[in-house]
Amino acid sequence: MKFVTFGALRRKGIVGMNYRNVELIGRYNPRSHYPLVDNKLMTKELARNSGVPVTELYATIERQSQLRNLHDILAPYERFVVKPDYGSGGKGIVVITHREGDTFIKANGDALSLLDLRKHISNVLSGLYSLGGRYDTAIIEKVVAFDPMFADYSFEGVPDIRIIVYRGYPVMAMMRCPTRESDGKANLHQGAVGVGLNLKDGSALSAVIHDRPVTHHPDTHHDFAKLKVPQWEAVLTMAASCYDMTGLGYLGADIVFDKNDGALMLELNARPGLAIQIANGRGLRERLETVDRQKQPRDAHERVLYSMNYIE
């Protein structure tokens, strides 16, 4: 096992968990604003009001008794996602990509019966996947239509873009590409690829799997060097305006590309992780300090322009 000294981490400007918890989350994320991001329905509502595009909501299930009508509720939808309202870390999310009558096929090809789905939603309602085990609501929403422009960099799932927004300024970004190992999920813990993105233009900087550098996607074998996120300025502006709408100073915005609807804000995170530093091959510290020096008020777009040009 390789390890380095405290000094080496400090020189690299790496932000550790304790610094994040005390100096970023503790200082800039007021507790009272958490529900805005922890509750996905509320986030959706808020985003719609602020003009940030989000995935379309199909239905919500709040009570176990509604499960008896699950067949009717799902009847109009061929493809959909089930999510816990208060879920975190991708827990409890089931993506149904198509159905054959009452058999639902997940993204990875597994079949679920209506009963399986009911059981899952029942678990969601009991609070199995939610923060602190509270009773929860299940959200049924539109599936993000996979944009083929990222087909080379993803295996059985939709890659998403995580942008860290510090006091309104985008400070770091990465794309999370699902792999066979991550079971189609864009979750670095489970083996998805983290690709650090250049804030200037959305092009790839470096990529890691399980904190180790890679150059090619393990399943599709495409070179990450050619990866470049389109509409970069718009994507960053979406992320930056999430600061204005939530008031959270240390925020993770997850953005996906839909084939038809373009960039959509998928969810927000009030406690974004630090693995993004590894994917980018650099620490956050210096960028945070750059932002701290900004005194004049700017709107979301101005902040994005500043980040694109001066933060690197």
Place this chain on the structure above:
Amino acid sequence: MISSRFQVLTIAMLLAMMGLFVAWYKVVYLGVPVTPHDKRSVFTVTAEVDLEGTGAPASVTLRLPSTQPGMKILEREGEAGEFGMTTATMDDGELLHWTKRSFDAKSKLFYKVQVIPEPLYEPQESRAVWDTTPAYDDTQFWDASEQAAAAGILNYAREHSADAISLAAQLIDMFNAEMPTDAVKELQAKKNETTTSLVMALLAREKITFRKVRGIMLEDGQKERHAVTLLEVKGADESGYFSFKTGQITLPENFFVWSLGNRAMMTTKGIAKAQLRFSVSEAKVAASMLSKREMLKQGSDFLNFSLYTLPSSQQNAFKQLLLIPIGALVVVIFRILIGIRTMGTFMPVLFALAFIQTTLISGLAMFFVIVSSGLFVRSYLSRLQLLLVARISAVIIVVISIMSVMSIVSFKLGIDEVLKITFFPMIILSWTIERMSILWEESGAREALTQVGGSLVVAIAAFFAMDNNFVRHLTFTFPELQLLVLAMVILVGRYTGYRITELVRFAPLAGR
């Protein structure tokens, strides 16, 4: 505005100083001990009587030990088997009678005494009165030449001594001499006489008041020993003690006196064969088990507010309670400074508390058995599609059933430790099982085992921090040190540096 970092530092400093000052005051001015009293030894002295009956009515009389300086008797208990058992209090101590109308078999009777050596202990009632009548002078029945030898020895001893005690010393020396005089040799050649009986016969002939002191050394692991016989000779002011082998001695501190006086320790009637043996076993008992209030009775008003003034049942509750901050501190250190992930924030402390009751190894074994069987049951329950609350309740019930079965089976097998299984926090255990199985399904076995392993590592560390006599003593005797713990927790709570595990996690980043 004062920065919050400064506030934290000031508060932590104040708390720590307050705690340390009060503790320092108690140590320096009130003499409260910093280290726990060592574990005290409690000795169990067992008198074993092996009997063989004759068929006639049988009775066995055993002299019983009484209170004595330096030895606190905790408990006394006889075991009579098929015999009847009664006690009688006589002038020179207590007697125990074992009686039976008809006895022709072999039997073993026991009498147990629990003793704590406590050098400063003085019993209220004084020890049994001196038998002032001089011992019966056996020498008058000896033949002429033996009588002459006895007179010669006594003459020599009398001339070479000043008083009763030095005379007794002289006599014992003469009998233990490497080159004994002819007179001594002649007496030693007598049938049925030992140094002990000869010395006592001569002392009786000299009309010196003495008595036998019989007892046993309190040393662990003594089995089937004869009682040690010492001689106590009454002098003008003080008594002198003698060993028949080495001469004058001071009574050893760990010598437990079973009987005083010249009468036999045991007398029997209607018994063919009787043998009295002693065994001694030692158990270490924490000093805190014995009332510490005495230890602290310096008469300070300050100490009147100490936890020792509470009733002992509350004291015990507080002993447990005051350890929890130490466990919490360990959790804080492991999570914030080291960065070990655990399942549930304070679950490790609860398990550490359980381990203290069960001992570590058996506690861990029980944990593994319960959690793995619980996981097994849970995996079946998940197929029944129960609601979450019902499922966890079912797991709780199953966990309790597993615990009951384990207790019964192991009790039958004679493994008593498992009975302490009830100290495990069942609800927490059930939640652990539930969370672990969810984690297992969602993030794989590796993540589940990492987190449970991390929790156990922290639990074990907390166990060692808490199950420590010194820490136990400090937390209970110096509750003000909680302020120091609080200060440490507050300080660590503002630590924004790297965690030890991050040195590995971010290594690929800094290495480049």
